[in-house]
Amino acid sequence: MTNFVLQNATLPNGTVCDIRIDSGIIVEMGSGLSADEVTDCSGLQVLPGLVDLHTHLREPGFEQSETVLTGTQSAALGGFTAVHAMANTMPVADNAGVVEQVRALGERAGFAEVFPIGAVTVALEGKQLSEIGAMANSAANVRVFSDDGKCVSDPLIMRRALEYVKGFDGVIAQHAQEPRLTEGAQMNEGAVSAKLGLTGWPAVAEESIIARDVLLAEHVGARLHICHLSTAGSVEIIRQAKARGVAVTAEVTPHHLLMTEDLVTSYNAVYKVNPPLRTNEDVLALRAALVDGTIDIIATDHAPHPIEAKDCEWSAAAFGMVGLETAASVAQLVLIESAESTWQRVADVLSHAPARIGQDPNQGQAIEVGSTANIAVIDPSVTRTIEAKTASKSVNNPYSGLKLPGAVVHTIFRGRFTVRDSALVLGGAR
Amino acid sequence: MKHLLSTEDLSSDQAIALLDLADEMALVNEREVKKLPTLRGKTVVNLFFEDSTRTRVSFELAAKRLSADLINFSAKGSSVSKGESLKDTALTLAAGGVDAFVIRHSASGAPFNLAHNGWTNVPVVNAGDGTHEHPTQALLDAMTMRQRLHGMANTRGKNLDGVRVAIVGDILHSRVARSNLHLLKTLGADVTLVAPPTLMPRTEEFAASHSFDFDEVLAQPLDVVMMLRVQSERMNAAFFSNEREYSRNWGLTSERFEKLSSETVIMHPGPMNRGLEICSEAADSPQSAIVQQVANGISVRMAVLYSLISGEHND
Numbered sequence: 001m002t003n004f005v006l007q008n009a010t011l012p013n014g015t016v017c018d019i020r021i022d023s024g025i026i027v028e029m030g031s032g033l034s035a036d037e038v039t040d041c042s043g044l045q046v047l048p049g050l051v052d053l054h055t056h057l058r059e060p061g062f063e064q065s066e067t068v069l070t071g072t073q074s075a076a077l078g079g080f081t082a083v084h085a086m087a088n089t090m091p092v093a094d095n096a097g098v099v100e101q102v103r104a105l106g107e108r109a110g111f112a113e114v115f116p117i118g119a120v121t122v123a124l125e126g127k128q129l130s131e132i133g134a135m136a137n138s139a140a141n142v143r144v145f146s147d148d149g150k151c152v153s154d155p156l157i158m159r160r161a162l163e164y165v166k167g168f169d170g171v172i173a174q175h176a177q178e179p180r181l182t183e184g185a186q187m188n189e190g191a192v193s194a195k196l197g198l199t200g201w202p203a204v205a206e207e208s209i210i211a212r213d214v215l216l217a218e219h220v221g222a223r224l225h226i227c228h229l230s231t232a233g234s235v236e237i238i239r240q241a242k243a244r245g246v247a248v249t250a251e252v253t254p255h256h257l258l259m260t261e262d263l264v265t266s267y268n269a270v271y272k273v274n275p276p277l278r279t280n281e282d283v284l285a286l287r288a289a290l291v292d293g294t295i296d297i298i299a300t301d302h303a304p305h306p307i308e309a310k311d312c313e314w315s316a317a318a319f320g321m322v323g324l325e326t327a328a329s330v331a332q333l334v335l336i337e338s339a340e341s342t343w344q345r346v347a348d349v350l351s352h353a354p355a356r357i358g359q360d361p362n363q364g365q366a367i368e369v370g371s372t373a374n375i376a377v378i379d380p381s382v383t384r385t386i387e388a389k390t391a392s393k394s395v396n397n398p399y400s401g402l403k404l405p406g407a408v409v410h411t412i413f414r415g416r417f418t419v420r421d422s423a424l425v426l427g428g429a430r
Numbered sequence: 431m432k433h434l435l436s437t438e439d440l441s442s443d444q445a446i447a448l449l450d451l452a453d454e455m456a457l458v459n460e461r462e463v464k465k466l467p468t469l470r471g472k473t474v475v476n477l478f479f480e481d482s483t484r485t486r487v488s489f490e491l492a493a494k495r496l497s498a499d500l501i502n503f504s505a506k507g508s509s510v511s512k513g514e515s516l517k518d519t520a521l522t523l524a525a526g527g528v529d530a531f532v533i534r535h536s537a538s539g540a541p542f543n544l545a546h547n548g549w550t551n552v553p554v555v556n557a558g559d560g561t562h563e564h565p566t567q568a569l570l571d572a573m574t575m576r577q578r579l580h581g582m583a584n585t586r587g588k589n590l591d592g593v594r595v596a597i598v599g600d601i602l603h604s605r606v607a608r609s610n611l612h613l614l615k616t617l618g619a620d621v622t623l624v625a626p627p628t629l630m631p632r633t634e635e636f637a638a639s640h641s642f643d644f645d646e647v648l649a650q651p652l653d654v655v656m657m658l659r660v661q662s663e664r665m666n667a668a669f670f671s672n673e674r675e676y677s678r679n680w681g682l683t684s685e686r687f688e689k690l691s692s693e694t695v696i697m698h699p700g701p702m703n704r705g706l707e708i709c710s711e712a713a714d715s716p717q718s719a720i721v722q723q724v725a726n727g728i729s730v731r732m733a734v735l736y737s738l739i740s741g742e743h744n745d
């Protein structure tokens with residue numbers, strides 16, 4: 001079925017219409033459209049296919065946690081049609097061979113487009129620039145570079161990287177964490193860490209790197225993206241930089257929009273994440289910044305880990321949590337249920353803006369005639385109780401047991417259903 | 431009370447009941463036959479992932495005096511050093527039939543994981559976890575304070591209302607300080623924390639009654655001064671400059687000891703760095719309760735094991 005109609009769908013701007021899709025393209029929009037097959041979307045919210053700028057797919061090297069196949073299946077169930085795969089695999093994605101392999105695995109799986117992110121430095125060691133040019137010119141066409149998991153902490157390396165990617169309008173995505181200020185850090189530094197006897201990860205360790213990097217980006221006139229903002233102070237720095245015209249963009253994760261450090265008092269390592277869960281004050285500042293545009297996008301930082309990396313003592317546990325299948329719900333909660341914003345803003349933060357930052361062709365396009373048919377269809381009226389098990393290989397799911405609004409009903413990737421009636425279309429893989 | 435993981439979980443009544451029971455146990459320890467049959471047939475596992483001969487032996491004596499069978503498991507030379515996890519160690523030992531775990535671990539919260547991750551359903555006693563808590567140490571400290579301040583024969587049912595305690599040293603990394611802070615507050619004591627600013631958590635709970643100036647605190651009347659062990663590796667992480675400077679500012683030196691009221695009880699959880707955080711004159715003086723603390727440790731641990739395993743103090 002390559003010719004079908006989504007009937008009575010609600011667009012991000014609130015208008016209701018039929019959308020006809022043929023051979024992977026939106027070919028007609030209006031009312032009373034017909035095709036080989038008609039899917040009733042009455043009462044359902046249509047969004048451009050979601051784009052995650054920050055996903056850990058773990059392949060190659062950590063296939064016990066996730067593979068490109070399972071990760072993109074989870075992404076499809078979350079309404080995503082594109083994910084950006086972080087470089088901290090084994091081997092590290094610091095050369096054209098690895099990024100081309102990851103790109104090809106994504107195409108073979110067929111559940112979402114995979115844009116590999118290239119490492120900024122060789123083996124993420126922060127010492128020598130990786131083959132950024134080769135990755136940019138490879139078949140994977142890499143535009144986003146990050147040492148995520150580690151901070152590019154050396155100011156000279158960071159400056160050079162920012163300058164280097166200007167040549168092809170690339171962007172450096174910084175995991176902002178001053179390493180010396182976070183040695184042995186286990187959770188947010190504050191009242192809870194003092195009580196629990198866990199080494200603190202102070203907000204200033206994030207903020208000092210962001211402050212430095214916006215100044216560097218300003219100095220060399222380059223684009224900078226800040227991963228997973230987690231503190232109120234970081235929001236302030238980004239706000240001021242944007243006011244000065246610095247080409248900086250910022251992301252926030254669903255978990256930093258929803259959860260606070262108080263969850264750590266259980267010593268349940270499912271809540272261990274980097275940067276750590278912060279205070280309620282930080283959560284409120286991040287939400288406000290997402291509404292007012294200081295923060296550009298929501299990115300999941302989906303970070304699967306096997307059970308043994310979480311069912312253990314806190315300091316031995318791995319950092320990270322899954323999040324692809326709950327991101328849209330958290331966006332709905334924070335932007336729509338709060339009555340603070342609009343579905344157009346949801347489309348911006350989960351699709352248009354991440355695709356623009358990542359320079360993704362054919363992703364994040366407006367739902368209009370001529371666009372590639374990458375579409376997420378959401379039922380905003382339901383409330384669902386989240387189960388730990390998702391399509392991800394891993395179950396380190398902090399949303400387990402929570403009630404969240406909205407559910408992804410269909411996901412259409414390049415004109416094919418990858419998810420229909422909230423279930424994977426397994427034949428959808430090519 | 432199913433487990434003893436943190437003194438924060440203890441109500442005033444629960445704490446006083448445990449302390450009263452510990453005083454009863456102390457009477458057993460004075461007898462010629464220092465043994466009760468109460469836990470005969472029960473098995474206690476001492477799960478020590480961190481070296482501490484003092485605490486291990488104290489729990490061992492406590493279990494044996496209650497006639498329990500005791501298994502000593504220490505990580506050194508065991509499968510843990512080959513990479514077996516706390517979880518697997520607990521599962522393996524629990525499969526052998528165990529009535530209580532006593533756990534010492536370098537990871538803060540490890541006793542919580544042992545008690546709550548579904549690995550075992552028997553009582554868990556925290557014998558010191560990372561930089562988090564050491565609840566039996568706080569109980570033995572409170573027991574010692576009651577004996578010293580109320581008189582040996584006059585402790586039963588008493589709390590520590592209005593007792594002025596200064597805890598001095600590396601508060602940030604001290605599990606003894608945390609457990610004492612919670613318990614002493616619960617028992618009504620008035621606690622002042624003294625440390626260099628780098629070793630004082632920057633939060634309200636700890637800041638409520640803190641000082642960076644030991645002499646200023648000593649100028650006020652004090653019932654108890656508790657000195658904490660300082661680890662010299664903290665110097666390398668720039669928490670303070672060197673031992674001389676630490677001692678000069680935050681040590682119970684002989685100059686400070688001379689000015690101290692003879693009524694003020696001196697305590698230290700041990701092992702001591704003599705000449706660093708405490709001078710020998712103070713440690714060996716009649717007002718030092720340091721040896722009494724060690725003796726009380728056994729009684730407190732008997733009371734805790736008895737309460738948890740026999741279930742008589744469950745509520």
Ligand SMILES: [Zn+2]
Binds near residue numbers: 274
């Ligand atoms: Zn990161």
Ligand SMILES: [Zn+2]
Binds near residue numbers: 056086149301303
């Ligand atoms: Zn990440």
